Amino acid sequence: MGLTGQKYKNWDENIKNEIINLLNKGYSVRELARKYPVSRGTISTWQQKLLHPNKYIKLGKRGRPKEKDLTKEDYKERYEILKKYQAFLKAQREKK
Secondary structure, eight states: OOOTTOOOOOOOHHHHHHHHHHHHHTOOHHHHHHHSSSOHHHHHHHHHHHHOGGGGOOBOGGGOBOGGGOOHHHHHHHHHHHHHHHHHHHHHHHHO
């Protein structure tokens, strides 16, 4: 979390993709930070996001993945859970 009123830099996708390609070719973070006006920390973060994409899933409210990041399998799993829950509620109502 940043400070209140802190502004974040949005990097141009062309520069970001160029740096990522050079990282894949074996350039070091330090070399790229000297060559481009991007901090070493930012380049390291981009590198970590490439190496560990599951660690950097954006979460929405209540700690769940955002809807646009869910896959078809996630939706199927959610649907099955919902069906089981609805069957459970129906059984509970019939007992009364």
